[in-house]
Amino acid sequence: MQIDGVQVDGVQADRMKTLGIVNQKGGVGKTTTAINLAAYLAAGGRRVLLIDMDPQGNATSGLGLRGVETGLYQALSDPASAPAQIVQSSQERLSVLPATPDLAGAGVELSEEPYALRELLEVIAASGQFELVIVDAPPSLGPLTINVLAAVNALLIPLQAEYYALEGLAGLTETVERVRLALNPGLSVLGVAITMFDGRTNLAQEVEQSVRQHFGELVFWSVIPRNVRLSEAPSFAVPISQFAPLSSGAAAYKRLAEEVMQRVEKI
Ligand SMILES: Nc1ncnc2c1ncn2[C@@H]1O[C@H](COP(=O)(O)OP(=O)(O)O)[C@@H](O)[C@H]1O
Ligand SMILES: [Mg+2]
Numbered sequence: 001m002q003i004d005g006v007q008v009d010g011v012q013a014d015r016m017k018t019l020g021i022v023n024q025k026g027g028v029g030k031t032t033t034a035i036n037l038a039a040y041l042a043a044g045g046r047r048v049l050l051i052d053m054d055p056q057g058n059a060t061s062g063l064g065l066r067g068v069e070t071g072l073y074q075a076l077s078d079p080a081s082a083p084a085q086i087v088q089s090s091q092e093r094l095s096v097l098p099a100t101p102d103l104a105g106a107g108v109e110l111s112e113e114p115y116a117l118r119e120l121l122e123v124i125a126a127s128g129q130f131e132l133v134i135v136d137a138p139p140s141l142g143p144l145t146i147n148v149l150a151a152v153n154a155l156l157i158p159l160q161a162e163y164y165a166l167e168g169l170a171g172l173t174e175t176v177e178r179v180r181l182a183l184n185p186g187l188s189v190l191g192v193a194i195t196m197f198d199g200r201t202n203l204a205q206e207v208e209q210s211v212r213q214h215f216g217e218l219v220f221w222s223v224i225p226r227n228v229r230l231s232e233a234p235s236f237a238v239p240i241s242q243f244a245p246l247s248s249g250a251a252a253y254k255r256l257a258e259e260v261m262q263r264v265e266k267i
Pocket of ligand 2: 030
């Protein structure tokens with residue numbers, strides 16, 4: 001606990017920073033970013049928890065935790081049980097709160113409870129176990145995503161470098177504004193990450209330019225290239241840092257993690 005910023009009892013609860021990876025479009029690189037960013041933040045010495053808020057469970061299976069029977073759904077229903085639901089990954093310092101199929105049904109329950117994830121994060125923060133929590137959101141603006149927006153300190157928005165990249169973002173921006181007013185006044189946008197960039201095409205470069213024009217300094221310098229190693233890693237159930245550490249995708253996520261660390265310190 002901290003009183004006026006002074007450490008009083010060894011629990012550094014309010015030091016834990018939480019980051020939501022959000023974009024209501026599917027297939028833009030949210031899960032790939034959540035897994036690999038989390039892995040490089042952990043490799044850099046942070047104690048990281050990745051929460052899989054998508055009932056499809058891609059972050060869970062991508063880190064080799066397919067087949068777990070309980071996880072986030074149980075932790076949301078009973079936050080005191082959270083520590084028992086957290087699983088260590090193959091990456092040192094990276095733990096996972098996995099998604100199970102029953103999370104799909106939680107959407108209905110959570111529409112009445114926008115603060116369910118927030119309450120869970122408070123319990124996790126009080127444990128003092130983690131410095132950073134990364135939440136992988138589902139591809140919708142439904143109750144699960146609203147819970148993410150209502151709970152986290154900041155958002156990282158992956159944008160696929162394609163023609164329609166900016167389309168649909170108005171919906172996200174409006175929702176973020178509404179959540180800020182109604183549920184989470186402290187919510188900030190940490191940054192926009194350009195993903196699946198194909199440097200051989202003029203189109204990708206034009207898209208990058210327009211995204212930088214639109215979002216200015218919010219856009220991270222590190223651009224994630226389209227790299228087949230990134231799409232192969234999940235079937236080997238490890239992050240890119242273990243699967244192909246010398247690939248262009250690995251280098252890009254490592255640099256992104258460095259930028260994220262610098263920005264996280266300011267939120
Ligand atoms: N930079 C990349 N290069 C190549 N394939 C990628 C890249 N990023 C993501 N993918 C692949 O694209 C698909 C969608 O990515 P994913 O991270 O699951 O998106 P989302 O979580 O937003 O739905 C996945 O099959 C993933 O492996
Ligand atoms: Mg996903």
